[in-house]
Amino acid sequence: MIHLEIQNVSKRYARNKYGIKDFTMQIEKGILGLLGPNGAGKSTLLKMIATVHKPSSGIISLNKNNIVQDPNYMRKQLGFLPQDFGVYPNLNAFEFLRYMGAMKGVGGPPLHERINQLLEGLNLMEAAKKPIGSYSGGMKQRVGIAQALLNNPKIIIFDEPTVGLDPEERVRFRNLISDLANDCIVILSSHIVSDIDTIADKVAIMKNGSLISYGNQDQMVQNVTNRVFETSIEKEHLSSFKFQHTVVSTMRKDGKLLVRFIADQPMENAINQKPNLEDAYLYLTKKK
Amino acid sequence: MKPFLTIIKSDYLQRTRSYSFLITLCASLAIAYTFVPEPNASYSTIRIADHVGYYNSAWFGYVTAIMTSIFLSLIGFYLVNSGIKKDIETKVGQIVAATPISNFKYLCAKVLSNFLVLLSIVLIVFVMSLVLFMLYNDGYPLELVQFIKPYTFITLPAMFFIAVIAVVFEVFLGKFSILQNIGFFFLYTTLMVSTPSNESYFSLDVFGSKIVMHQLEGQVRVLTKKDKSTDLSIGYVIGNTNDTKRFLFKGMDFPRSFIMSRFLLFAIGIGFITLISPFFHRFNVKERNAKKKLTPSIQTQLITPEIRLTKLPIPQINYSVWPIFKTEFKLLVRKGKRWVWFFNLIGMLLLALLPLKIAHQMVLPILWFLQVGRLSDLTTKEAANRVHYFVFSSYKPLSRLFVSKVFAAIMLMICLALPLIIRQGLLANVCAIITILLGSIFIVVFAVFLGMVSKGKKLFEVLFFMITYANMNSIPFADYFGGLEHQTSYFTGLLILVMVLGGLSVFLRTYELKK
Numbered sequence: 001m002i003h004l005e006i007q008n009v010s011k012r013y014a015r016n017k018y019g020i021k022d023f024t025m026q027i028e029k030g031i032l033g034l035l036g037p038n039g040a041g042k043s044t045l046l047k048m049i050a051t052v053h054k055p056s057s058g059i060i061s062l063n064k065n066n067i068v069q070d071p072n073y074m075r076k077q078l079g080f081l082p083q084d085f086g087v088y089p090n091l092n093a094f095e096f097l098r099y100m101g102a103m104k105g106v107g108g109p110p111l112h113e114r115i116n117q118l119l120e121g122l123n124l125m126e127a128a129k130k131p132i133g134s135y136s137g138g139m140k141q142r143v144g145i146a147q148a149l150l151n152n153p154k155i156i157i158f159d160e161p162t163v164g165l166d167p168e169e170r171v172r173f174r175n176l177i178s179d180l181a182n183d184c185i186v187i188l189s190s191h192i193v194s195d196i197d198t199i200a201d202k203v204a205i206m207k208n209g210s211l212i213s214y215g216n217q218d219q220m221v222q223n224v225t226n227r228v229f230e231t232s233i234e235k236e237h238l239s240s241f242k243f244q245h246t247v248v249s250t251m252r253k254d255g256k257l258l259v260r261f262i263a264d265q266p267m268e269n270a271i272n273q274k275p276n277l278e279d280a281y282l283y284l285t286k287k288k
Numbered sequence: 289m290k291p292f293l294t295i296i297k298s299d300y301l302q303r304t305r306s307y308s309f310l311i312t313l314c315a316s317l318a319i320a321y322t323f324v325p326e327p328n329a330s331y332s333t334i335r336i337a338d339h340v341g342y343y344n345s346a347w348f349g350y351v352t353a354i355m356t357s358i359f360l361s362l363i364g365f366y367l368v369n370s371g372i373k374k375d376i377e378t379k380v381g382q383i384v385a386a387t388p389i390s391n392f393k394y395l396c397a398k399v400l401s402n403f404l405v406l407l408s409i410v411l412i413v414f415v416m417s418l419v420l421f422m423l424y425n426d427g428y429p430l431e432l433v434q435f436i437k438p439y440t441f442i443t444l445p446a447m448f449f450i451a452v453i454a455v456v457f458e459v460f461l462g463k464f465s466i467l468q469n470i471g472f473f474f475l476y477t478t479l480m481v482s483t484p485s486n487e488s489y490f491s492l493d494v495f496g497s498k499i500v501m502h503q504l505e506g507q508v509r510v511l512t513k514k515d516k517s518t519d520l521s522i523g524y525v526i527g528n529t530n531d532t533k534r535f536l537f538k539g540m541d542f543p544r545s546f547i548m549s550r551f552l553l554f555a556i557g558i559g560f561i562t563l564i565s566p567f568f569h570r571f572n573v574k575e576r577n578a579k580k581k582l583t584p585s586i587q588t589q590l591i592t593p594e595i596r597l598t599k600l601p602i603p604q605i606n607y608s609v610w611p612i613f614k615t616e617f618k619l620l621v622r623k624g625k626r627w628v629w630f631f632n633l634i635g636m637l638l639l640a641l642l643p644l645k646i647a648h649q650m651v652l653p654i655l656w657f658l659q660v661g662r663l664s665d666l667t668t669k670e671a672a673n674r675v676h677y678f679v680f681s682s683y684k685p686l687s688r689l690f691v692s693k694v695f696a697a698i699m700l701m702i703c704l705a706l707p708l709i710i711r712q713g714l715l716a717n718v719c720a721i722i723t724i725l726l727g728s729i730f731i732v733v734f735a736v737f738l739g740m741v742s743k744g745k746k747l748f749e750v751l752f753f754m755i756t757y758a759n760m761n762s763i764p765f766a767d768y769f770g771g772l773e774h775q776t777s778y779f780t781g782l783l784i785l786v787m788v789l790g791g792l793s794v795f796l797r798t799y800e801l802k803k
Contacts, residue, residue: 050681054802075683086674090622091615099615103682103689107606114601121595147678152602179597 002029002063002154002185004049009058011044011209019044020209023058031181033200034189035281041209042189043083046159049187050080062155076105079153081144083160083189089133093124093143096132097150104151111150118146121176123169137164145173155185162195174199197277205284213284220280228279229263229270232256246286248279262286292393299371299401304408308744312367315747316360316409320416322524323355324348326424331526336508337519339533344428345421345435346539352417353438354497356410357446358480358522361495362757364409364447365472366750368402369454372462381571391565395455399561402451410443434539441542442496445550449494452557459568465661466628469753491549497522503540511535524763607683609692616696619669623662631658632704640707647708648720649771650760655704656731656769657756663735664745664752666697667797671743680801690797694736701728723770723779730768730786737789740796 004027011019020041036042047053049060051071060067067074087096097115101107119125122142127135132143141164148156158177162170178199180186190196196203203220205213213220228248233241235257241247246262260273262283303309324343325331332340334351341347375381384394417435453475457468483498484490490499505520511533635655639647670676679685702709705724712720731752738748758766767774768782 047677050677052677052680072683075681078681080677080681082677084674085677088619088669088673088675091619095615095618098611100678100682101603102606102608102611102615103678103685105605105607105683105688106603107608107611108604110601111603111606114603117595117600149597149600150603152600176595176597183598 003027004155004185005059005061005064006045006049007059007061009045009048009055009060011041011048011053012056018209020048020055023209023211025204025211025214027185027187027202029181029183029185030201031177031186031188031199033196033203034187034206035191035193035196035203036189036206037285038191039208040206042206043159044209045206046080046157046187046189047082049074049155050078050082050157051075052080052082074155077151077154079148079151079156081148081158081161083163085144087132087135087140087143090131092131093119093128093135093146096143097147100147101150106151114150114152115146118149122146123172138166138169141165142169145176153184155187156180157187157189159189160191161188162190162192170195193278193281203277205281207285217277220277220284221275224262224275224279224283226266226272227262227264227283228260228273228275229267230258230260230273231267231270232258246282248282292397295389295393295397296400296404299397300404303371303374303401303405306744308742308746309405311742311747313409313412316412317416319359320352320356320413321420323352323413323417324420324424325529330529331524332521332529333524334504335521335525335532336504337512337514338531339508339511339535341504341537342428342534343421343424343426344537345425345431346537348417348421348425349435350438350442350500350537350539352413352420353435353442354500354522356413356439357443357495357497360406360409360413360443361446361450362476363750363754364406364450365454365476366469366753367409367746368405368451369457369468369472370746371398371402371455372458373465376462376571385571391568391570392562395459395561395565395568396558398455398458399448399451399557402454403448406447406451407444410439410447414439437539437542438500441547441550442500445553446495448554448557452560456560456564459564462569464625466624466658469660473753487543488545490543491545494553496546496550499542499546500540504537507535507537523761526765607688609688612689612692613696616693617699620662620696620700628658636704636707639705640711644708644711644715647711648724648769649762652705652708652724652727652769652771653756653759656701656728657752659700659704660749660752662700663697663732664748665739666693666732667736667739667793668743668745686794686797686801690794694732697732697735698728701732720770726779726782726786727769730782730789733786733789733793736793737796740793740800 006023006025006027009023010021013019023041023045034042034046044053048055049067051067051074055068058068062074062077065073088099091099094115097118098111101111101115116125119128122145124139124142124146127139132140135143141161145158145161148158156177162173165173174195177186177188181199181201188196188200197217200217202214202216204211205220213223232253233256238247238250238257238259241259241261244263248260248262250260251258260279261270262279263270266272322331323333324347325333327343333355334340341351372381375384414435418430421430421435453472457472461468461471479494484493487499487502490502493499501520501522632655635651635658638651639655641647642651665672670679679689682689702725705728709721709724712724735748735752738751739745741747755766755768759771762772764772764774770779
């Protein structure tokens with residue numbers, strides 16, 4: 001049983017300037033989707049869990065071990081894909097992954113075999129012996145994903161993992177990590193709600209360095225039940241409409257705009273819609 | 289005109305708003321403090337035969353202006369020669385390439401921003417020269433014009449020349465930093481050693497120092513009643529301060545031709561930029577590389593079978609540092625252009641074949657200096673390549689990765705010096721072997737320490753260059769590898785320095801990781 005606990009964690013950059021403020025959350029095995037607008041503090045939180053950054057205050061513990069004091073306990077079982085990472089361009093993928101394996105403290109023939117299978121599974125085998133400097137952005141991203149899975153990690157952190165991946169690769173990635181849900185904690189941060197809603201067991205929404213909502217998808221969606229509508233408006237009324245309601249999407253139809261929006265009260269001529277996680281996300285981040 | 293000035297201003301600000309520039313300014317302040325030795329100092333900077341000038345405004349103004357012109361020209365190039373490279377690395381270049389700015393304007397902006405960066409350092413030195421005058425003057429009044437004149441006609445044009453040359457080298461040798469460094473070194477040496485055959489040729493001296501030196505020599509010649517050239521020394525010479533005689537130097541009136549030539553230097557610089565601007569790559573570099581490198585077949589289809597992560601083999605726990613050391617060594621060897629290894633091999637061959645003294649004193653420091661690019665980013669390459677998050681979240685990054693990295697670099701330096709070590713071994717010269725090993729450790733630890741302090745590679749590059757230059761001139765205190773005869777205490781001191789730098793580096797990295 002694996003258990004990650006974040007207790008009253010804050011990250012302060014300057015006086016009265018916090019990246020994360022008084023954040024508390026308990027995470028069990030399964031896939032956690034972390035959503036939030038830019039600057040919400042998702043990456044900061046993930047870096048603190050990954051022991052890259054140290055919290056200014058608070059405790060992060062993995063299986064009751066305080067990883068702020070003993071980061072190596074976390075590092076031994078961690079797989080981390082940062083949002084903004086690079087590679088050594090003059091190593092090939094195989095060499096880079098062996099190097100990463102050595103840094104994580106794993107090796108031997110099984111590592112060799114694991115690397116081969118990961119490269120195969122991530123469609124990098126053909127390029128495995130070419131310098132990573134010659135890879136496209138998507139290929140580098142896949143190398144990053146492979147390195148996060150090298151050491152059979154028990155806690156896996158993916159910060160914006162699907163950036164640079166094409167739609168087919170995204171599907172492939174989702175299938176890949178859904179296999180891990182029974183054994184480990186997987187934390188998946190993304191701006192793209194569709195990346196999260198198909199695989200996440202639980203969802204956490206952050207805003208301004210704080211947790212504003214945490215629960216499973218159904219609980220999230222319940223927040224917007226009977227609050228999502230669709231209506232048709234004139235193009236020139238869109239600005240004033242946006243001022244009054246949270247607009248989820250717009251679509252041109254018959255010279256007018258078909259608008260999906262969130263409102264606390266039903267509106268005349270508006271049709272009630274089945275809510276989804278994206279609606280809930282927009283509602284919660286705009287509301288609080 | 290206003291957008292152009294904004295570009296220069298922004299470029300200047302982004303280059304000066306850095307921790308490493310602050311360190312550069314502090315170092316400039318410290319160096320400027322030594323330009324005019326205090327009256328009882330045991331070293332000299334400018335000395336003509338046994339003579340130095342009375343400490344008046346002219347002596348302070350001209351000496352500091354000449355020293356700045358000579359030394360900042362040498363170091364300044366290495367400080368400013370990556371303006372375009374930085375735009376490539378930060379990908380700002382790609383945005384610039386898509387704007388309507390012409391190549392000429394862009395390059396001019398780079399020249400002027402280089403010039404401003406150098407001017408900032410000159411300003412610091414200028415202020416320090418005034419402070420030095422206040423501290424040490426022999427009772428003469430402050431004459432500001434004696435400070436302003438030499439800086440205007442000697443230092444500023446030299447700095448502009450360096451600003452232009454840095455851009456020219458970047459345009460033509462942008463991808464070959466080592467060629468840039470070596471090329472400039474030869475250009476600088478050639479310009480410094482060339483002696484004008486008659487007075488009218490002083491106008492061709494870009495550093496502007498020779499005309500003043502000529503005047504100083506002339507004055508001393510009159511005093512000593514010697515017809516032949518006097519024993520002039522420029523630079524830091526230790527222990528030649530006995531029996532110093534003084535003479536009164538009142539500054540000089542620069543000939544009109546010389547003044548014209550200074551203005552012409554600015555005009556020629558801009559003219560040169562006009563000529564080279566059609567050859568500027570305009571950030572097409574990456575695209576060219578990409579076309580050459582990318583293989584279409586490896587970018588396309590997804591035909592491989594799905595894998596089950598839970599079914600993958602579980603790797604064994606292995607905390608050995610050997611694989612990390614191997615990869616770090618591989619990274620060092622593969623860094624930079626492959627053809628540099630051709631020069632390395634020639635260097636190793638020369639270490640094996642040339643007379644022992646030359647091999648040890650001259651070839652070894654040059655061969656090691658050729659590795660400047662490999663050593664300078666030892667501690668910053670993780671951040672530069674953006675793998676630092678992987679590193680900092682790895683298992684025991686300090687004791688495993690950091691140590692491997694340092695040992696890999698030391699091993700590389702030892703491998704390069706191997707022919708010399710073997711020769712010294714055959715002669716049973718244990719002491720020489722120890723000093724070479726100590727030298728290899730020193731230069732690596734020095735690189736690590738400076739990299740961590742400055743969070744960049746420039747400071748080490750500049751200092752390593754200066755140390756190598758000093759070694760070429762057989763300056764004893766710069767000898768870190770035992771090329772010259774020293775007492776045992778010298779190497780004991782070096783060993784202590786290595787230990788202190790090593791200890792501080794470990795402390796800094798520990799602090800960095802804890803933070």
